[in-house]
Amino acid sequence: MPGSGGIAPSLSPLAGKPAPPSMLVDLAGLERAYYDRRPEPEDPAQRVRFGTSGHRGSPFHGSFTEAHIVAITQAICDYRRERGIDGPLYLGKDTHGVSRPAERTALEVLAANGVDTIIQRDDGVTPTPVISRAILVYNRGRAARLADGIVVTPSHNPPEDGGFKYNPPNGGPADTDVTRWIEDRANALLREGHVERMPFPSALKASTTRREDLVLPYVEDLRNVVDMGVIRDAGLVLGVDPLGGAGQPYWEPINSVYRLDITVVNPTIDPTFSFMTVDHDGKIRMDCSSPYAMARLVGLKDRFRVAFGNDADADRHGIVTPSAGLLNPNHYLAVAVRYLLGHRPRWPARASVGKTLVSSGMIDRVVETAGRRLYETPVGFKWFVAGLFDGSCCFGGEESAGASFLRQDGSVWTTDKDGLIMDLLAAEITARMGRDPGELYRELTAELGPSYYTRIDAPATPEEKARLQKLAPAAVKESKLAGYPITDKLTRAPGNGAPIDGLKVVSAGGWFAARPSGTENIYKIYAESFRDPAHLAVLVSEAQEIVGNALGRRP
DSSP states (O other): OTTTTOOOOOTTTBBTTTTTGGGGGOOHHHHHHHHHOOOTTGGGGOOOOTTTEEEEOOOTTTTOOHHHHHHHHHHHHHHHHTTTTTTTTEEEESSSHHHHHHHHHHHHHHHHHOOEEEEGGGGOOOOHHHHHHHHHHHHHHOSSSSSEEEOOTOOOOTTOOEEEEEEEETOOOOOHHHHHHHHHHHHHHHOOOOOOOHHHHHHSTTTEEHHHOHHHHHHGGGGGGGGHHHHHHHHHHHEEETTSSHHHHHHHHHHHHHHHHEESSSSOOOOTHHHHHHHBTTSSOOOOTTTTTTTTHHHHHHGGGGEEEOTTOOOOOOEETTTTTTTTTTHHHHHHHHHHHHOTTSSEEEEEEEEETTOOOOHHHHHTTTTOOOEOOOOOGGGHHHHHTTTEEEEETTTEEEEOOTTTSSSOEEEEEEEHHHHHHHHHHHHHHHHHHHHHHHHHHHHHOOOEEEEEEOOOOHHHHHHHHHHOOOGOOOOTTTEEEEEEEEEEOOTOOOOOEEEEEEEEEEEEEEOOOOSEEEEEEEEEEEEOHHHHHHHHHHHHHHHHHHOOOOO
8 A cells, every 4th residue: 555655556447436336246156165165276376275364265256165164174174183283263254255165164073073162143244353352351361172263255356256364372363384284175175085074954053053242242342452541531533434344333332331432324234235436456345444445434524523443354454534534544554652651551561563674664763662572473463363362562553554453451462453442543643642552653753753654466477476575685786765875684583493495685775675466466565765755756666676686587
């Protein structure tokens, strides 16, 4: 997403406008494809493939079908047996059209394997952070019979997509060793393996299947991570657009329990997401960090002291203020970190602040002025799980508008992203500081200097993407970046030494990072200038040149 003064991508003529009826997904056709389509295991595009957020695909492309979910769920059951995980499994789903069929399939396999499974009662939907918190609360003080979870969601992806991710007993996104095991086992099952399965009505009635309310326990516990009292006492007029996602059923209980004034501007849940405005590239996408997808809420910004939105599984956040409209995610992360470090006195003094290395350098400055340690990682929230779990990391945030932080007493809240607490934190900040996050970010830049950030896509062949993923720092021969001496060339993250699957080049005037896309023939350039928009444009241009030279492209 382009930052302030950033370089805009080419826009669809529909960007920011209501989705036309011709664009809406055929739900009946989508469900037919889910059940009828048989994936080709020899086609890499149709195999099980766990990315940073589980397996994703579409029934229309043969990449997310009943066969995939049967195989993945059986692989998870096999993994649980091998690792001795025998507590309950929390199973949640979002509002995408194929999420309900996939949940049914998963329950058929889980019940047949004798897995105690907890689902939201009344066929309800459940956000990712609610599953993470439920796992952690159940496991608190236990050494055996540990819980884990599955969330059926493709996050902010278009309506025709499906997603399926596994959260182990630490509550967070599964690490690579876990996902690789599940992926390999699922692909073997997809080819020729045997799975345990029972009919859905029998699975629903099985003694191992429990229907519980997951809403109220989460809502009641929010007071321990966000200062709900200061929000109530300030009498803020707040607005939320859940973008038709799994967070929708949570806002009225939040209003009721804490006596807040939050208007749900769009209470509709519709798996076609027909109420959405179109994203920058002409697709329907529930991306709460996109000004195009959030156009309706941005248009209402002057009605509320603060407003917010979330994606379909409510693990991401978008903050809208009268002063700034939709905040760039990096701007809000910087404000959130500054505020939390000054208003959580019970947090461990030595706890670090986690950020991905493609997030804004403004966060680095905030952390340094607070006298805290920065923990800079590759892209992926999984890198913050261990620190959030044991309290050694008080905050973890990604430039893609995902974050979580510790409870007020310094103990773990969630180890997965939580868009709902980031929404409510914006209200807490406004209530306590008397200024909204947009106003506070302007104060930050006046104190710490300006920042201009962007992200763009550039073409790359599969061979170039493979080379970029394995580049060595020595492949960069240049000594300057946009007029400033290059001070660092990184292919591993400073915080944990893990490969970043790409390159980051740093100077005093700004930086860029380049990473190959996992699904398209492009690479992503993240860039930030600490001077002005013109300097950012030069920096991006030179970044493409530096990457091209490092990949051995001919001029």
